[in-house]
Amino acid sequence: MTFNLGLTGSIGMGKSTTAGLFATAGCAVWDADAAVHRLYAKGGAAVSAMQAWFPDAIKQGQVDRMRLKELIAKDPQVLSRIESIVHPLVAQDRDDFRRAAKSDILVFDIPLLFEIGGNQEMDAVACVMIDAETQQSRVLARGTMSVEQFLQIRHKQLPIEDKIARSDYVIVTDTLDHARAQVARILADVREKIANA
Template sequence: MIIVGLTGGIGSGKTTVAKQFLALGIPVYIADEEAKKLMHKSKVIKRKLIQLFGNKAYVNGELNKSFIANIIFNDSSYLKKMNAIIHPRVARHFEKWTLKQVAPYVIKEVAILFENGGNKQCDYVITVIAPFELRIERLLKRDHTTRNKLNAIIKNQWSDDDKIKLSDFVIDNTTLESTKKQVVKVHEEILKKCI
């Protein structure tokens, strides 16, 4: 099974691109969504996050996102510690998921694919890019957050230039029509490599 990593900075439109691959019949694994599910379902992850962040990490069995986000925002070392708990379990979950798929290749969408070394487990990598101000505009609408918080998140991610250097394909997600054409072209190129 060929594994294609899909990444890009926050607000670049990874999910939009992922949905277009899905529409072409390619199975897509959204690592962030699966991580969220595991943070609610896995007793081991819950226990370790409570050890890391304290009893307020979960309220009524639900992950206390704002509490955890505030701690991470003030001390980024907690993000690394949290990722060390979650990422290995997501990786195992992805391996099991991949075994159930019937397709020439699968897409694994991961926001911090390069930052966590996940690109090494991929046969090919697609990086989604978009102009910085467009990304900020999208995020302000989507997340109802502040520019300062977005800048803090962006600082923790690699630059587009660094990602592009290590990518096999780049999709510029500025307009939907153009993005769709690029996805079809990349899909056709990957299919050729699957033969």
């Protein structure tokens, strides 16, 4: 039996680091953001479709994400067109990963897991969380966005309280050691479920 574990959480809550802990523990990890990067890269499956709709967003044979952000800022309708192109390709990438993976536990790192209904494909969901103050300081420390941009992204995401309420497991990412211990407990619980299935 293969167990599908969704991993989610809001921006800056430590999801990527936690995904790395699952990978280190022997799980196969699929990363939604990395899948989009592959699709947008030179030769990626999304490039030709994006070129047809947004020719000025293609630079040196790949999709320019900054240009897409500018286009979305000018016209909110652009986002739904991008999603209609990218979401089916991301789903295909996820299915390909699922078929090829050899681990007993597959972890799906998907920021908008609940928002897109992806939780229905999972056997369980783990949500990472940290307090709002730490979340904001982590994001701003990256130096890639303003407070306004951060708040805009957070506003689009389901409130963390709702994500926690709908999750089977919660991982508090206050320290790496604490997160690692929680990951180990989740894996022990999941492996027990697999053994008893």
